[in-house]
Amino acid sequence: xxxxxxxGSGLAGYGLARELxxxxxxxxxxxxxxxxxxxxxxxxxxxxxxxGRTPQQLVNASAEAMAQxxxxxxxxxxxxxxxxVPGRRLLLAGGGLRYSRLVLALGADPVRLxxxxxxxxxxxxxxxxxxxxxxxxxxxxxxxxxILGAGLIGCEFANDFAASxxxxxxxxxxxxxxxxxxxxxxxxxxxxxxxxxxxxxHLGRTVEAVEYAAAGLEIRFAGGxxxxxxxxxxxVGLRPRTQLAQSAGLAVNRGIVVxxxxxxxxxxxxxxxxxxxVEGHVLPFVMPIMHAARAxxxxxxxxxxxxxxxxxxxxxxxxxxxxxxxxxAPDRGGAWTVTxxxxxxxxxxxxxxxxxxxxxxxxxxxxxxxxxxxEMPPLLV
Amino acid sequence: MKVWQCIVCGFVYDExxxxxxxxxxxxxxxxxIPADWSCPDCGVAKADFEMAEVAAVV
Numbered sequence: 191x192x193x194x195x196x197x198g199s200g201l202a203g204y205g206l207a208r209e210l211x212x213x214x215x216x217x218x219x220x221x222x223x224x225x226x227x228x229x230x231x232x233x234x235x236x237x238x239x240x241x242g243r244t245p246q247q248l249v250n251a252s253a254e255a256m257a258q259x260x261x262x263x264x265x266x267x268x269x270x271x272x273x274x275v276p277g278r279r280l281l282l283a284g285g286g287l288r289y290s291r292l293v294l295a296l297g298a299d300p301v302r303l304x305x306x307x308x309x310x311x312x313x314x315x316x317x318x319x320x321x322x323x324x325x326x327x328x329x330x331x332x333x334x335x336x337i338l339g340a341g342l343i344g345c346e347f348a349n350d351f352a353a354s355x356x357x358x359x360x361x362x363x364x365x366x367x368x369x370x371x372x373x374x375x376x377x378x379x380x381x382x383x384x385x386x387x388x389x390x391x392h393l394g395r396t397v398e399a400v401e402y403a404a405a406g407l408e409i410r411f412a413g414g415x416x417x418x419x420x421x422x423x424x425x426v427g428l429r430p431r432t433q434l435a436q437s438a439g440l441a442v443n444r445g446i447v448v449x450x451x452x453x454x455x456x457x458x459x460x461x462x463x464x465x466x467x468v469e470g471h472v473l474p475f476v477m478p479i480m481h482a483a484r485a486x487x488x489x490x491x492x493x494x495x496x497x498x499x500x501x502x503x504x505x506x507x508x509x510x511x512x513x514x515x516x517x518x519a520p521d522r523g524g525a526w527t528v529t530x531x532x533x534x535x536x537x538x539x540x541x542x543x544x545x546x547x548x549x550x551x552x553x554x555x556x557x558x559x560x561x562x563x564x565e566m567p568p569l570l571v
Numbered sequence: 572m573k574v575w576q577c578i579v580c581g582f583v584y585d586e587x588x589x590x591x592x593x594x595x596x597x598x599x600x601x602x603x604i605p606a607d608w609s610c611p612d613c614g615v616a617k618a619d620f621e622m623a624e625v626a627a628v629v
Contacts, residue, residue, distance in 0.1 A: 201579060208619070234581040250578050250621070476580045476613040505612050507581075557592040560611065 191218060192288040193263070194490055195280065197270055197434075198295030199223035199253075200318075201232055202463025202479045206293060207260045209487035217490075219262040222280065222287065225320060227253025227266040233476060235322045236346035237507050240353040245323040273438035275456045291458050291490060294435060294446060298428035298464035298474055303338060307399030309407050313338070313422045316347075325423065332420035333357055336409055338397060339426035340367035342506055345380060347425060349508040352388040359417055360384075361392040361409070368506065371515045373526035373537045376550045382532060383511035392417070428474050430465045445472045450496035450570070452486045462486055468497060469570060477502040501566030503549075503559055511552055514559045516566060518548030530555060538562075575601055576623035580613035583623060 194210070196203045199221055207221060221227070229251040238248055257264045265287075272281040279288040300315035316322050329335070335351045337344050340362035352358045360367070366377035367384070381391060396412040406420040430445035441447040441455035445467030452460045452468065462482040464474040471478075481499055488495035506513035511533075518524060524541040536555040539548035549562050572587040584590070584604075589597040593611065595604060601620075608617050 205579065205615075229578075231577075231579055231581050237581070480579065480614045560592055 192290040193218035193220040194291045195220045195222060195287060195289035196293045196295055197222045198297060199227045200297050201476060203295035204229050205479055205483040206295060206462060206486055207262060209483045210490055211260055213487055213491035215261060221262055221264045222268050222270060223266055224269045225318060227256060227264050228319060229256050230319050235316060236343055237350050239350045245319060245326055270434060275438055294461040294465060295463045296431040296465040298430045301427040301429050303426055305397060305400055307401040309400045309402045312407060313400055313424050315424045328421045334418060334420045336419035336422045338424045344425040346507050347423060348384055348389045349387060349510050358389045359392060360389055361395055361397055363396050365394050371517050372550050373528055375528045376535050376537055376552055379532040379535055379552055380511055387510040428464060430472055443467055451489055452482055452497055460486055475504050498571055499569035501563050501568060503563055512556050513552045514556050515550040516548050522547045574623045575620050577610045577615060578619060578621045579615045580610060582610050582612040
């Protein structure tokens with residue numbers, strides 16, 4: 191019997207494998223991964239430095255340990271070239287791999303800004319443990335760190351690096367940090383809290399180029415101003431990995447298009463995690479991945495289950511200002527109502543009838559998370 | 572008192588602090604949390620938690 195094959199060993203791939211094994215120890219299972227197959231928690235990458243954890247300490251289990259724990263064959267350092275959909279097999283270096291069912295847990299690629307300058311290639315993106323290990327190597331002995339992007343990951347990195355004694359500059363074209371998630375008052379509170387932690391902001395600014403300087407690197411803004419940096423990190427967003435699916439003829443939009451069973455346009459081929467688009471939702475966060483993993487595990491174990499999403503708050507891991515946000519769906523009309531002061535804000539996004547469609551909590555108000563989540567409508571019933 | 576960490580998302584459960592907003596009192600030991608409890612950040616089951624390296628003793 192051909193195995194169920196999962197492509198990808200991130201939280202989605204291993205999360206699914208773990209959930210499947212809770213339901214079914216019998217079906218043969220294989221995981222194909224482009225990296226070394228270490229199991230680690232990606233959210234920890236943006237708070238490991240101040241916690242004093244080395245990249246190696248972030249590994250929960252090696253590929254060998256995962257293979258044993260999951261009763262699965264794990265092929266590491268293996269990139270899939272093509273999916274032969276009618277033949278139900280993957281083509282990869284070293285031959286083919288037949289599957290009974292295929293799951294794409296490919297993740298997403300970091301978005302790269304089009305930057306000029308001789309040192310543009312020195313800009314680091316951190317999308318996996320190998321990238322992060324490289325970053326930590328560069329941070330050794332480096333004082334000045336510039337971060338491109340004031341979103342979730344940009345703010346978490348800024349807090350982590352500043353708390354570890356680095357001089358941190360954060361640059362974004364938006365006028366406030368976390369502009370796509372938070373109401374203006376909470377964005378301002380985040381800005382002030384990270385300023386107190388030592389972060390310098392360059393908001394409403396566009397980076398044109400990264401050049402080599404006499405010492406380290408130099409960032410040049412549109413308009414000509416320059417700042418120095420020893421390390422430049424880019425955190426400007428993620429783009430679902432769709433190329434493999436597209437070249438195999440699967441339906442692709444922003445992500446790999448799947449239905450509520452997480453099945454792609456090809457029967458027997460599924461997708462979940464950062465690469466997947468579920469009824470228009472592309473949600474690169476842990477909680478939706480875990481909901482999808484549980485539903486798909488049941489389906490693969492022979493008990494078909496559709497994924498449903500409750501309201502899923504996102505934690506912004508910035509110790510300078512703990513923050514939880516449950517963003518309203520982009521197409522929903524409404525307005526924010528904010529109470530509290532900068533250290534402790536509670537914001538509700540209300541529609542015209544006064545129904546809560548989203549919320550944001552900071553500091554001491556974060557304890558309202560569970561109660562407010564229960565008041566929220568589910569994302570996908 | 573011990574500290575536990577979710578292996579999926581990194582959420583930390585500190586027995587000394589508990590989770591008062593979820594009705595788990597400060598000082599509640601890990602083994603006394605119901606088996607059907609799940610991580611508030613990512614929803615993984617209690618069984619998928621792991622002991623964190625930091626384990627303070629009162």
